[in-house]
Amino acid sequence: MKLKLHQITKHFGDHVVLDNVSLSFEKVNTLVFIGPSGGGKSTLLRVIAGLEYPEAGEVEIDGEKVAFTEDGLLKHRRTIGVVFQAFNLFPHLTALQNITLPLEKVHGVPPAEARDTAQQILKRLQLDKHSQKKPAELSGGQRQRVAIARAISIKPRLLLLDEPTSALDPEMTAEVLDVIEELRAEGLDFILVTHEMGFARLVADQVAVIADGRIVEAGTVDQVFKNPVSQQSRDFLAKVLKY
């Protein structure tokens, strides 16, 4: 995708959470945001998803500006898959229903077709045996895969993931990362926030380090991990790469 974030500013009360954030790529397939806790990564992802209004600035994807109006955002959100922790699965619905319900109600897909799509995707993510289980009956990794299945069921042009592997043990993390790696290889575009530096290095073609509401560093994996230029990203990387 072609991506342009232009002078995005967002406050919560008098706290500046995103401070004039600009970032532009002619072509990027997997963009990864890293940086210290509280820096603004999730907020920026939510602005890109059209879930949060910035006070100023523009988001442009493939040459199309996101209109931060009610109608504009509805249209935008339909084209983007999101897996955020705040977007938990519906607890009273089965894995299958968690996928078919939004397809039917939000995207107007006929029930039989929604069911076919959901079954195919569950199978592909090796969840077919679990399609009738409710979230509480699934493991953390399975739940996260259902959330990914739901996000890709709408055939998004872009998938946004906020810490898809937090709260997972190493084996479940590997399961989820495998799925992401596979979708990436198929050409789906991603913007993701992760604390897994190994994964960031593996999948990212561009990395942005966000601290104190600003992009303090952006570039390829090699540039950012091997030759960070800003002191803030050096400090951050020194800390997280120590262990």
Ligand SMILES: Nc1ncnc2c1ncn2[C@@H]1O[C@H](COP(=O)(O)OP(=O)(O)OP(=O)(O)O)[C@@H](O)[C@H]1O
């Ligand atoms: N709805 C909100 N109301 C008020 N403040 C908020 C809100 N959401 C986020 N913030 C504040 O904005 C700042 C950035 O938060 P954000 O969640 O974007 O950080 P983050 O980089 O994702 O951090 P983490 O790595 O811990 O997830 C934080 O100081 C946070 O307290």
Ligand SMILES: [Mg+2]
């Ligand atoms: Mg966050």
